[in-house]
Amino acid sequence: MEPPQTQPPPKIVVLRWGHRPRDYRVTTHVALTARALGAEGIIVSDVQDENIRKSVDKIVKRWGGPFFIEMGTPWKKAVEDWRAQGGLVVHLTVYGRNLTPEVLGEIKARGKPIMVIVGSQKVPVSFFSEKISDFNVAVGNQPHSEISSLAVFLDRYFEGKELEKQFEGGELRIIPQHRGKKIVKIRP
DSSP: OOOOOOOOOOOEEEEEESOOGGGHHHHHHHHHHHHHTTOOEEEETTOOOHHHHHHHHHHHHHHOBOOEEEEOOOHHHHHHHHHHTTOEEEEEEEEEEEOOHHHHHHHHHTOOOEEEEEESSOOOGGGGSTTTOSEEEESSSSOOOHHHHHHHHHHHHHTTGGGGOOOBSOSEEEOOOSSSOOEEEOOO
């Protein structure tokens, strides 16, 4: 008898809504968190901010990928296109249902690619509607950072396995150490 085939988890893409120029570092950190914890890419909706693109591209070049960044697509079009292709939309909000094993199970049971929406400011009320979000999920019901919400969501979704992900094509790799730092150059 052959062992059961395990399906790879559906892809996850992050939609960053409401980026403002003063949010440069926070939006960059949302992208870096998404990349490091298993998302395949980020869409920074409605704006072009080449500083963010440069930062993300530099990290992917140095530390590996794959990871994409898309900018300027209107958020509503990004969501509509995602849903038209059969994808699921999870809106991370302090007002949603708590990220319990039951809620996570409902999301996973759909077996669909996931777009995770994280905002930077007060989102339009329409984000909470069935037309936009399939799930409104909270990582606790207290104010905190969208970066932390995304990190907790991705870690719970991937059950910690994202921490073992091997990135391809980078120039550098960290060798875990008990003490000190060790970085090796993989390619020039």
